[in-house]
Amino acid sequence: MSVTVASVSANFTRDLEQNYALIAQLLDDARDRGTELVAFPEAAIGGYLSSLGNHGDTVKSTRRSLPPAIRLDGPEIARVQELAGDTVVTIGFCELDDDGETRYNAAVCLDGGTVYGSYRKVHQPLGENMSYSAGSEYRAFDTPVGRLGMQICYDKAFPEAARMLALDGAEIVVSMSAWPAARTATAEDLQDDRWTYRFNQFDIARALDNQVFWIASNQSGTFGSLRYVGNAKVVDPGGNVLATTLLGAGLAVAEIDVDETFRAMRGGMFHLRDRRPDVYGAIAEADARHVNGWRELAHA
Template sequence: MVKAAAVQMDIQLGQTHLNKERILAYAQNTPADLLVFPECANSGYCFNSLEDAMPHAEVVPGAFTDSLLSVARDMGRSLAVGILEKKGAALRNTAVLATPEGNLRVYRKSHLPYLGVDRFVTPGSELPIFQTAFGRVGMIICYECRFPEVARSMSLQGADLLIGLSNWPVGAMVIPTLLVAARAAENHVWIVSSNRVGLEQGSRFIGKSMIIDPDGQIIASLPEGNEETVSADLDLSISKAKHFVRKPKAYEIDLFMDRRPELYGTVTQEG
């Protein structure tokens, strides 16, 4: 069993020192094997230009990720944190996973809305999964929950758990109320989803962090508006089952083997 927790934070725009201090405090004081923080938790999200955002971005690896690795090692916890990353002249919307073994896994958001800092971000070009001590993990950042191909690609690679790091604002309620559970059920995979709260540049963020089991059932959740954490024990071995026999030779389904990839060519066409 893995105890996972979603940290629903109120993040302060541009207050990187304060935000990072609070992330590290949660990481030290929240009893869990895995802690999941929101998107852009180090910096905030609603920047109005690349020039405004870049001073608040991190080098990866760098001082902040070194701090995450130190806490992960000392506390025996894995930490998934959304950060702004600077890579040369490029800005990335990035999720890092720091593990107690000293590994730093990095995913860069590949599907970008025309919204907030994502207007100035260079997209990632891979959908990787990462081996950890407790299982195979994929990371999905915010808007990407609207694309079933992201969760499916990671699940086909053997993900036991999908980590969601988000900044869902007012207007995106369909994601926590419908789409996250759909992604879990259609792939029969656990999802731990952390979303922020608070007000930033006139945008209010809705919270609704949650943990969803492979049947698409919400087993733990937080309401709108409050800064707090939610946790649950996850049996990740359940995610490995994709073939279900409801009645032998009469009612059987296999979520992956029953696919017809030869029919899906239009999904990968541009435009």
Template sequence: MKELKIGFLQLHNTADVANNIKRLTEGITDLAQRGAELIVLQELHNSLYFCQVEEVGNFDLAEPVPGPSTDHYGALARELKVVIVASLFERRAPGLYHNTAVVFEKDGSIAGKYRKMHIPDDPAYYEKFYFTPGDLGFHPIDTSVGRLGVLVCWDQWYPEAARLMALQGAEILIYPTAIGYESSDSSDEQQRQREAWTTVMRGHAVANGLPVVAVNRIGHEPDPSGQTNGIQFWGSSFVAGPQGELLYRACDDDEESTIVSIDLHHSEQVRRWWPFLRDRRIDKYTDITRRFID
């Protein structure tokens, strides 16, 4: 058995960036003191989810990587001797920005980063206005707690992304997330969407024989434009095992600070039972790179 204690913070966000970082710092410290070895944070955790509107001034929230936030979370990882998966608004160059996950090693160094590849553009999720699609590809990040397949939010709907991480030896799939309910949808429709979100990632766990960690934010964030009623983020952060089994699922209406233990060696046994990688017909998948087959 190779046990790994994974901690995550499901938090609400405010317009006060300093206060958000303060609460994150307190939460990370508490999780580390309770025994977490790997701590995963939600998507764009330093601020409100600013993509509800197309506003040029919001680019001021971005910062370089490395930069102030990487200095802060790196120092925290070093002090607490934990691996941290953070999610930042990266200013790469003037006019060039990314939605970037940064992984910090226990010594505070940057173990690696991943730039979000799939960028949505939907009402209240105007991410294409802000984020250039990632150019680092789908590559796991090696850390002292394992090889982490880090992806971000909208990436979670794409089996190709999860598969490419698995094919390169990822031991866990990790998804920092910001997703919630549209207020005009019926309660039934809202629940269908939340269950679809959970189900698709549990499917990635099954198809690849890997545990999955998804960390979402919680709470209501208003639409600054007033065109919608804002987003009610649905929380429901979870950890699933390599057969898709739910090891833990957070609530959909409150903050949570949780540690879940997983056995990384169990994936080996599951893949022996279900050898999906062995039976892939890689000689017949050439059309997968086409947009659509007419």
């Protein structure tokens, strides 16, 4: 059975009313095209951080610039559910933990009646840990459009993250980002920027590694010191880009048939089946031996 999916490239700010209006507009556009799943970017509710690196936002020094902290069961998520209706939506936000203090870069998958799953970003780049705590779990879950897993931005650089979801049965992986252009030696044409190139290559590689449908959303435009690269896309299990926004804002829409595509793509060379876990134990052993040394190098 085929379903139509859409990935969003758009600019979201601290203005929640602007965010909701944009979400509503994009959902209307997607529904007009028969879309059943819409993937919004990282931090689509309340915007992302205004900068990264040594001058990143911190709770203590730049409280006013931080995204609003939202509870998973709060009115902000409920409002997105109202807008979603029968459409399955994945969307990023800043989650406030039950302790009332701890913040996570998070995402939720929902429709008007159900929250299907949530995720807290595990991998943190360039000082993001000054603003957010890290998550610790990858888990797939069932939705009306198939078994789905979620990642956020830098997660896509780690093959293990996508593999964990694939091994948990994910047929579709949604990778939500606020992925910027390079901070130095930025290309005049952002489509040629080296960070745009990496963003696109990771999407293709992770889809092909795990033979899953990969839906990559991203912020576009600018926010604070960050200039986003867009390039929302839908990639099939063979690493083929079915639809992309390139640098522009809007929707990348594609019709996918999970069962039929999996039969074709996995009928011969099936990467998950053909793994050799008995050979991979050295990976965990190497982590235990070298992680402290890597940390020392990173802070040298």
